[in-house]
Amino acid sequence: MSTTLFLRNLFLSELNAEDFSLLRGHLAPTELRAGNMLHRCGDRIEDIVFPYSGVAMMTAPLREGSGAGIALIGCEGLAGGFAASASAPATCDCEIVVSGQASRMAAPAFRYALDRSPTLRRWASQFDNALMAQAQQTALCNAAHSVEARISRWLLELQDRSGGERIPLTQGMLARLLGVRRTTVTLIAGHLEAAGAIRCRRGFMQIVDRAVLEASCCECYGHLKSNGTRLVSRRERVVAEPQARALESHG
Ligand SMILES: [Zn+2]
Incomplete structure (x- = not known):
């Protein structure tokens, strides 16, 4: 697989060389087709998926077959990493809503890489935090x-x-x-x-x-974009961090 393809996923493109080498050999190309399920609520996560294009939707299912969206995952992140890193079953369904291309890797290989690298763990936690922020905002948005x-x-x-x-x-x-x-x-x-x-x-x-x-x-869209939880590139962080420090020093 060409390196330029990896650059299309923000999570992969922002890894340092050492962390990327822990993942690269395990990444295999895969197609994302709208309507396909990556996993269902309660499943053991087999693969972590890193989209280059296309969008996956995390949904909370209801017994009669309906449900609602919780969060979206596109080329900024990875699907399945949250549950796989905890060796826990999936807490929701994950369905492809927009077709695209991705890489996938086996969950045990991802867990092994996380165990080897504190910087990779921290980067994965930042994405998990951004995903949680999306889910929290959706809960508020649905109610209000x-x-x-x-x-x-x-x-x-x-x-x-x-x-x-x-x-x-x-x-x-x-x-x-x-x-x-x-x-x-x-x-x-x-x-x-x-x-x-x-x-x-x-x-x-x-x-x-x-x-x-x-x-x-509603305000939810702007709130998620501005509250600093969304995963951003290193270049954007360089701009944002001095601004954040300036705000803290005035707080
Ligand atoms: Zn809203």
């Missing part, structure tokens, strides 16, 4: 904000991870992400389309005017 605001938020989050204005996502998939009826999504997507924010076509949704969509979104 309108379906229109939540749809806007998920579309912005999906675009951040999938790239491009067109998001290959059906209204049915969006309804499952929100834990609402498809007819509700159709109605509200119609409002957003009339406002000029998005365009809905068979099999995809297109963000036409991001500013209009952001205006109809």
Whole structure:
């Protein structure tokens, strides 16, 4: 596999050479297909998946087959690492919502690498923390904000991870992400389309005017982007850290 492919995943691209060498020999290419499950709630995690493109959705399932989205994982991170590093069963389903490419590695090899390197453990913990922040924000968002605001938020989050204005996502998939009826999504997507924010076509949704969509979104999207829990590149951290220190010294 070419090194440039690894650079498309933020978690892998930010590893130091020593940590990357612990993982590289175990990484194998894999396709992510929308609708496929990476794992189900209660499963033992067999593989850790590092997306280069495409998006996975963590969902909390309900007994009658419905559920709701908790967090998204795209090219910034890894799927399955949280449970695998704890040798614990998966606490939710993980389904591919946008097709793409990825690398996968066996969970025992990932655990071995974590045991060998404190810096790798710390980097993985930072991603776990970002994932937990997303889940906490979603819990608040589901309780406090309108379906229109939540749809806007998920579309912005999906675009951040999938790239491009067109998001290959059906209204049915969006309804499952929100834990609402498809007819509700159709109605509200119609409002957003009339406002000029998005365009809905068979099999995809297109963000036409991001500013209009952001205006109809709740504070949750901006909060997650600004509170420092999102995984960012080393270059962005160099810019952010002096600002954080300045804020602390004034606090
Ligand atoms: Zn919200």
